[in-house]
Amino acid sequence: MNCFDKRFSLSDDVYLVTGTRSSAIYDLPTGDVYSVDSPFTRVLGLALAGRTPQEIVNQVDNVNLYGIIEFLAKLVEQGLGHWYQGQIRSAKSYRDLPIPPFDLRFAWLELTHNCNLYCIHCYTDSASQLVTGQRLSMDEWGYLTSELGRLGCSMIQLTGGEALMMNQLTDLILTSRDNGIETIEVFSNLTLLTGGLLEFFSRQRVMIATSLYGPSPQIHDSITRVRGSFQTTVRSIQQLVANGVSLRIGIVILPQNKDYIQETIQFAREELGVEQTEASRVLRAGRGCLIACDEVTPQRLAFPWVTKEAFVARMSGHSCWGGKICISPVGDVLPCPFTRDIALGNVRQQGVSAVISSDGLNEIWRLSKDKVETCRDCEYRYACFDCRPKAATLTGKPANCRYDPYQSRMIEPEM
Secondary structure, eight states: OOOTOOOEEEEEEEEEEOOOOOOOEEEETTTEEEETTTTHHHHHHHHHHOOOOOTTTTTSSOOHHHHHHHHHHHHHTTTTTEEEEESSOOOOOGGGGGOOOOOOOOOEEEOOSBOOOOOOOOOOOOOOSSSSSOOHHHHHHHHHHHHHTTTTEEEEEEEEEEEGGGGTTHHHHHHHHHTOEEEEEEEOOOOOOHHHHHHHHHHTTEEEEEEEEOOHHHHHHHOOHHHHHTHHHHHHHHHHHHHOOOEEEEEEEEEGGGEEEEEEEEIIIIISSSEEEEEEEOOSSSSGSSSSSGOOOOOOOOOOOOOOHHHHHHHHHHTTTTTTTETTTTTTSSSTTTTTTEEEEEEBOOOHHHHHHHHHHHHHTOOOOGGTGGGGGGGGTTSSSOOOGGGSSSSSSTTTTOOETTEEEEEEOOO
C-alpha cells in the first residue's frame, strides 16, 4: 500500500502523552501502554498534526521515509491508529476528556495510637501510652460514620495503633454497618485476637489486614521488638483462614528482612494460605524516618492495566489520595495515615462535610502528576501509581522511582 501521501490518526480512546524526550501511547480500551522513543516521538507528533510521511521525512533527523511508514504501519496493525486521506483531522487530546468530580469513597479511622508492639518503623510512633489531646469517644466515632455514610463513603479501614485495643470495636463496626458503610476492614497485628472477635469478624464479613515481617520468629520479632509476636500473629492468621475471613498480608521491606522478602511471601501463601500478600517499601513517617532507607531494595517502575477511568482520574487528580481521608484519634483529618504533617482540619471543629468541601482537601485530591516535579515531564505520569509519602516534599518526585524522563531510561541508585 502506498502510504507516502496518506495521513495518520490514532484510534478512539487512544492517546499520546509526551514527556521531555520520549512519549507513550495509552490504549485505554485494552489498558496497554506503549513506549515511543525519540525520534519517533517527533514522527508521531507530526503525523497527528496532519503531516504525511513524505512531509515528515524532511523534518526529522536519523529516520528515512520507509522507517516512518513502517513505524506508523505497525501502529495501524496493532489497532492503535489508521490511515486516512483528505482534509486534516484535528488531533484528539486527552485534555478534552470530561473530568469527573472527586467524591469521598474511603476513610481510614485511626481509633487509637496505643499499641502493644514497638515496631521499629511505626509511622504513628504508637506504643502503650496515651495520645496527647482528647480522644474521640465512641459516640463521636459513631456520628462520624453516619456522616461518612451520608457523604457516600462506602469503605472504611479501622486502624491504630492497634485497633483491637479499642474496647467498643464491635459496637463501632455494627454502628458503621447501620450507617451504610458497606465494606469494613480492620488493620491489626492480630496478637490480641480472641475467639469472640474471630467469630464476630466471620459473622459480620469483616475484612482483616495484618503485617508479617519474616518467615521466622527471629526476623519478625526483631522488627516488632516483642518476643512471641510472630507465633501469636501466625496462629491468628491460621484461625482467620480456617474460618473463611477475608485476609491480606503486607510486608514492609526493612534492612532486617530485605533478604527474606520472597521467602516471607512464599511462607504466607503456601504455609498460611493467604494469597493476597504483597511487599512495600518503608515510608518516611514516624519511626520510619529513622530507618536507613538506602539499604532497602528500591522498587522498579511497573505499570498495571490502565483503564479509561484510571487514566482520567490520574490526569485530573491524585491516584491514591483522591476521594480518601484519614481521621486521627483526636479528630484531625489527614490525607492518609502516612502523612502526619498535613492537617486539613478537625472533625470536632468543622465536621466531615466542611472538611470535604474545603480548598485544602480539594488541592490534595487534585494533586496530579502534572503538579509534581520531574513527574510532570514524564510520559508515564498517568500510568504509574503515586505514593506521596515516598517523596521528600509534597510536590517532589517519589524516592522509589528510578526512571529519568530526561534520559528516557532507568537510573540505578548510588550506593
